Amino acid sequence: xxxxxxxxxxxxxxxxxxxxxxxxxxxxxxxxxxxxxxxxxxxxxxxxxxxxxxxxxxxxxxxxxxxxxxxxxxxxxxxxxxxxxxxxxxxxxxxxxxxxxxxxxxxxxxxxxxxxxxxxxxxxxxxxxxxxxxxxxxxxxxxxxxxxxxxxxxxxxxxxxxxxxxxxxxxxxxxxxxxxxxxxxxxxxxxxxxxxxxxxxxxxxxxxxxxxxxxxxxxxxxxxxxxxxxxxxxxxxxxxxxxxxxxxxxxxxxxxxxxxxxxxxxxxxxxxxxxxxxxxxxxxxxxxxxxxxxxxxxxxxxxxxxxx
Numbered sequence: 001x002x003x004x005x006x007x008x009x010x011x012x013x014x015x016x017x018x019x020x021x022x023x024x025x026x027x028x029x030x031x032x033x034x035x036x037x038x039x040x041x042x043x044x045x046x047x048x049x050x051x052x053x054x055x056x057x058x059x060x061x062x063x064x065x066x067x068x069x070x071x072x073x074x075x076x077x078x079x080x081x082x083x084x085x086x087x088x089x090x091x092x093x094x095x096x097x098x099x100x101x102x103x104x105x106x107x108x109x110x111x112x113x114x115x116x117x118x119x120x121x122x123x124x125x126x127x128x129x130x131x132x133x134x135x136x137x138x139x140x141x142x143x144x145x146x147x148x149x150x151x152x153x154x155x156x157x158x159x160x161x162x163x164x165x166x167x168x169x170x171x172x173x174x175x176x177x178x179x180x181x182x183x184x185x186x187x188x189x190x191x192x193x194x195x196x197x198x199x200x201x202x203x204x205x206x207x208x209x210x211x212x213x214x215x216x217x218x219x220x221x222x223x224x225x226x227x228x229x230x231x232x233x234x235x236x237x238x239x240x241x242x243x244x245x246x247x248x249x250x251x252x253x254x255x256x257x258x259x260x261x262x263x264x265x266x267x268x269x270x271x272x273x274x275x276x277x278x279x280x281x282x283x284x285x286x287x288x289x290x291x292x293x294x295x296x297x298x299x300x301x302x303x304x305x306x307x308x
Contacts, residue, residue: 003105005138009147010110014063014154018110025158028067029075034283035068036075042163043080053077054274055087055203056305057239057262058155060148065285065301066208067155072280072303073204074155082163083202085117086156087170087189089265090149090206091258094142097175099185100134101125107150107169111157117168120192120201124170128188130181137173148206148258149173156204174260177252179245182260186244186267193272205265207251207258209235209282209300217296224286224298232256232282232300239304242266242277269306279304 010016015024029039056073059066077083103121106113124131137143149171160167172189176182193201212228214220231254238246244266251259266277279302286298 003102003135003139004113005102005105005107007109007150008145009150013061013147013151016110021110021154022158024063025067025155028063029071031068034281034288035071040071040075040159040162041079042082049081051083051200051202052080052308053202054269054272054306055205055265056280057205057207057265057302058152059208059301059303060151060206061208061285061299061301063151065288065299068288069281069283069301069303070152070155073305074159076280076305077202077204078159078163081200082159082165083167083200085120085168085170085199085201087172087201087203088149088152088206089203089261090146090171090173091261092143092146092173092175093148093257094146096137096143096173098134098137099131099176100137100173101131102135102138102171103133107153107171109150109154109157111154111161114153114157114167114169117170120170120196123192123195124189127192128185130184131172131188138171146173152204152206174264177260179248182248182263183267186264187271189264190268190271193268203265203268205258205261207256207261207302209256209302211255211257212298213296214298218294220286220295220298221291224284228284228298228300232302236279236282236302236304239266239277240279242270242275244270265306274306274308276307277304278307
């Protein structure tokens with residue numbers, strides 16, 4: 001029997017009830033300060049033409065903090081063409097150090113279920129020696145409580161519903177940081193994508209940016225602007241240079257929590273002939289809650305895309 005991966009982040013990172021979740025995602029899109037100032041906009045023919053945006057970086061915090069940055073990525077990934085399948089490159093917070101995928105089953109959220117693209121999973125398992133089938137990477141204790149892939153899924157469902165199209169997913173948890181392994185993984189995924197000429201596939205890389213604890217939490221604004229912003233700017237500058245090695249290096253110099261996901265997305269893009277890496281949005285949780293007053297913790301949120 002195929003596994004249904006039940007939500008573990010509903011009620012914590014995003015609302016557990018469908019109506020409230022729908023309203024929350026909509027609010028993140030239309031937010032005029034951090035979002036798009038409008039709802040998700042799909043082209044009239046949202047299945048036409050070649051894919052111009054391979055994929056993007058999307059954060060994975062609570063929606064009240066990071067959701068507006070995710071909205072920018074979803075708009076670009078889905079706006080011109082709604083994919084058949086979304087590969088979600090996930091990091092780990094629970095001590096998983098392999099590269100694992102779920103080969104079959106579905107992921108459930110308050111919006112319902114999204115099926116896993118089993119055919120694509122089988123192709124990748126045949127192609128790659130660094131990827132393994134591992135349901136335990138996503139289900140049960142301790143890895144079933146991991147949120148970073150799950151929080152991407154309601155946004156994908158939101159877009160798929162607007163497009164009135166069935167979309168599948170392929171979750172890949174990347175627990176390795178070695179450059180050679182990541183390069184192999186990226187090339188393997190690119191090879192599988194190149195062989196799927198009749199299937200449109202996009203990629204989301206799940207990562208938050210620098211996690212910063214101000215030394216002066218009563219008056220943290222200058223620290224956040226001068227230290228946290230500059231650390232993240234170094235990563236985003238390397239991203240826009242489309243230099244995956246430099247991006248990985250700069251990200252691992254600070255507390256970015258999905259540098260391997262960002263780097264793998266960039267490697268895939270390079271291998272497939274994509275030419276541009278572009279920043280869409282960046283802000284911190286401190287700025288999202290007002291940007292004034294005390295704060296003992298601030299996290300950066302970045303939206304960026306790989307395109308032709």
